[in-house]
Amino acid sequence: MNPVEIIQLKETILEDNDGDARVLRQALREEKTFYVNVMSSPGSGKTSMILQTIARLREFYRIGVMEADIDSAVDAERVAASGVPAIQLHTGGMCHLDADMSRQGLREIDSRALDLVILENVGNLVCPAEFDAGASLDVAILSVPEGDDKPLKYPLMFQRCSAVLINKIDAMPVFDFDLEKAKEYIHMRNPQAVIFPVSAKTGEGMDAWCRWLKEQADGWNHGGKQR
């Protein structure tokens, strides 16, 4: 396998990240690039979910993936193996991405030539929620082995995400996870959150998620760019 490109992100100098994120979001809207920021704990299945999403949406969109990690390039290599452009962003130890770091990645992956760019943020339920990455859509994954009480402990993540995927539902028989309670806790933080129980391993529930995602992307892109 060809080694994927690894981008060393520079620390942001701008102080007003919220303002910068708004500028980036507007630029992406004009460019007709739908930019999805995927956040979760380490190991809750972000990469597998992205691969399932690519398989279902690649016939409609030109997709690119940015994998953010403190070290290693294992995720970007997995995505690149699917044939979709993928780059690895190294945060230099930092626990999150902000809008300017998004911009550095989007430039490298050349978002202007893509319809849909997916960012796999650093695995962390706390810090990425505090920094608007300038995305068109913020999505959280909560996996069954983590437990149904996570929205109680990590409020901001569930507050700011428009959609929450409850992943690894195939492992439900092995874990003491109450799906209805999880939904209730998520809606306690964010009554508008759209919730998708899925298994990125078996593919269960992924069609419903991708249908919804496509609606959001079409609304943003107005059917994509002129090719």
Add this chain to the structure above:
Amino acid sequence: MNPVEIIQLKETILEDNDGDARVLRQALREEKTFYVNVMSSPGSGKTSMILQTIARLREFYRIGVMEADIDSAVDAERVAASGVPAIQLHTGGMCHLDADMSRQGLREIDSRALDLVILENVGNLVCPAEFDAGASLDVAILSVPEGDDKPLKYPLMFQRCSAVLINKIDAMPVFDFDLEKAKEYIHMRNPQAVIFPVSAKTGEGMDAWCRWLKEQADGWNHGGKQR
């Protein structure tokens, strides 16, 4: 159940956390309190592991537990139900504890009257590793559903912990987790790390972990305080 005490931590003013952590560690040594800092991703089983540890070591030590979270008191309530003193620390949105925040908690739980204090740090594989909490021992938990590649992506956590518990080994048949690879990756980050495969659910492996922990605590406490 009586509601547990919730302590709102104050943000630290001190700039030299490393120096402050050394001071705290030395004070705890003189006080003969063994202070264990447990770190991991959200939902990897910190609370269950602590409950299993309490069950095995409560005959030897007076144990107290500090549960750190951004919100909720569910973990402290679980621990308090075991009959051991437990307090809930709220970090005010912060993603980690530093030495001075440790000190605030230790004062509230009255560490001088205890032999062993366990801190359950905020669930986060990134930030808590960057802040020396002044503990006698730093421990990480990596759970099977998170995947064996986590030491590649989150180097500092595995570098600085003396022991790593690989938890949820009862779920191994359901997940694609290579135990030997996980050990190899942990040792790549820290050749001295002592590794314990455990299940905090079934209790498997917990005896070996608690035997080792008791050795560390006895070495520190010299058999505990005069009661």
